[in-house]
Amino acid sequence: MIGKKIPHSERIYMDHAATTPVAAEVLDEMRHYFNERFGNASTLYFFGNEARDALHEARKSVAKLINASPDEIVFTSGGTESDNTALKGIALTNREKGNHIITSTIEHNAILKTCKFLESQGFDVTYLPADKKGMVDPRDVEKSITDRTIIVSIMHANNEIGTIQPIEEIGRICRSKGVIFHTDAVQSFGKIPIDVKKMNIDMLSASSHKIYGPKGVGCLFARKGVEFVSLIHGGSHEFGKRAGTENVAGIVGFGKACELARKELKNEMERETRLRDMLINGILDNIPDSYLNGHPEKRLPNNVHFRFKHIEGESLVLHLDMKGISASTQSACSSKSLKPSHVLLAIGLSEKDSHGSLRLTLGRDTTEEQIKYLLSVLPETVEYLRKVSPCV
Ligand SMILES: *Cc1c(COP(=O)(O)O)cnc(C)c1O
Numbered sequence: 001m002i003g004k005k006i007p008h009s010e011r012i013y014m015d016h017a018a019t020t021p022v023a024a025e026v027l028d029e030m031r032h033y034f035n036e037r038f039g040n041a042s043t044l045y046f047f048g049n050e051a052r053d054a055l056h057e058a059r060k061s062v063a064k065l066i067n068a069s070p071d072e073i074v075f076t077s078g079g080t081e082s083d084n085t086a087l088k089g090i091a092l093t094n095r096e097k098g099n100h101i102i103t104s105t106i107e108h109n110a111i112l113k114t115c116k117f118l119e120s121q122g123f124d125v126t127y128l129p130a131d132k133k134g135m136v137d138p139r140d141v142e143k144s145i146t147d148r149t150i151i152v153s154i155m156h157a158n159n160e161i162g163t164i165q166p167i168e169e170i171g172r173i174c175r176s177k178g179v180i181f182h183t184d185a186v187q188s189f190g191k192i193p194i195d196v197k198k199m200n201i202d203m204l205s206a207s208s209h210k211i212y213g214p215k216g217v218g219c220l221f222a223r224k225g226v227e228f229v230s231l232i233h234g235g236s237h238e239f240g241k242r243a244g245t246e247n248v249a250g251i252v253g254f255g256k257a258c259e260l261a262r263k264e265l266k267n268e269m270e271r272e273t274r275l276r277d278m279l280i281n282g283i284l285d286n287i288p289d290s291y292l293n294g295h296p297e298k299r300l301p302n303n304v305h306f307r308f309k310h311i312e313g314e315s316l317v318l319h320l321d322m323k324g325i326s327a328s329t330q331s332a333c334s335s336k337s338l339k340p341s342h343v344l345l346a347i348g349l350s351e352k353d354s355h356g357s358l359r360l361t362l363g364r365d366t367t368e369e370q371i372k373y374l375l376s377v378l379p380e381t382v383e384y385l386r387k388v389s390p391c392v
Contacts, residue, residue, distance in 0.1 A: 016363035033249035058255025082205035089228030098148030134163030161294030162303025171200025190261030213257030217250035
């Protein structure tokens with residue numbers, strides 16, 4: 001098998017947490033907005049109206065997925081920009097009120113690096129720990145809030161290990177203390193139910209390319225009344241919260257992707273959960289010394305994350321690639337320059353253990369046959385690598 005050239009159409013994509021293909025319906029909807037309906041949404045004549053209507057429809061669709069109002073949705077270039085806008089926007093707006101920010105050690109770098117930057121600008125950041133399963137304790141949030149706290153940012157679901165946080169409870173605590181609660185929901189948005197009202201969410205980041213929409217577009221939800229300065233200055237686009245001519249085609253695609261996600265959410269959640277559990281149980285039953293990372297129940301329907309003793313994650317990914325499977329790892333032990341995943345270290349894994357990790361994330365195109373193929377290939381690959389492994 002090794003060395004054989006596997007054509008594109010026969011490859012198995014198991015990295016939907018990294019990105020997803022654009023759905024056919026999404027692309028169909030988008031294509032009109034490149035040439036025929038090419039207008040600038042800020043203009044007053046026919047073509048502008050057409051673009052403006054399209055933006056409005058997309059905004060309604062995005063809002064509906066999370067039970068928000070269309071005027072609470074600001075379109076951005078994606079999850080990273082939304083996270084930056086939430087933290088920096090609130091920090092700059094509330095400097096008089098306080099300089100304290102609360103987040104967790106397992107956040108995406110779009111949050112962590114932004115917090116590091118804000119620390120360099122005089123803000124104090126509390127990084128709350130996560131337990132072995134990757135859960136942040138709402139009581140820790142409560143204990144950490146002071147009268148100088150301006151924002152709490154805790155992700156909804158972790159992009160590496162898939163753990164889903166108790167954000168409804170965290171939101172309740174923040175609301176009762178009058179502190180703004182932001183959540184990076186890039187991995188959960190469109191995959192599990194989100195209701196910003198019920199969950200007491202003040203701000204939420206989402207990204208289109210993680211839900212079968214195009215790359216380079218996303219949104220920041222900000223509840224009515226939550227004030228934050230814009231990071232990008234210019235025209236009065238996006239309610240003055242994000243200047244720049246809107247990426248109309250991209251936003252239309254994002255809107256369509258949200259509509260599809262909403263319609264398919266329940267079925268797809270059940271279908272992927274079943275395949276996920278088939279994969280998890282198959283690995284546990286057939287590969288000795290394999291450990292599931294993250295929470296066994298409170299995890300994303302599409303996330304499988306394993307640690308295999310005496311294995312290097314990178315070698316495993318490369319060997320699986322040769323067998324036509326595209327998967328992910330965060331680490332490598334042969335190259336000392338590559339740091340182990342901050343998430344795995346945060347949930348208590350040693351540097352050595354964190355190196356043997358494999359993330360498989362399922363999607364709409366994942367079939368039961370693919371899971372079976374994976375389960376037929378993975379045990380022998382792990383066994384082979386253990387024999388030749390330098391990680392002992
Ligand atoms: C992918 C991801 C982001 C970044 O989103 P982009 O749209 O790629 O910038 C942020 N947070 C989480 C949890 C993610 O998984």
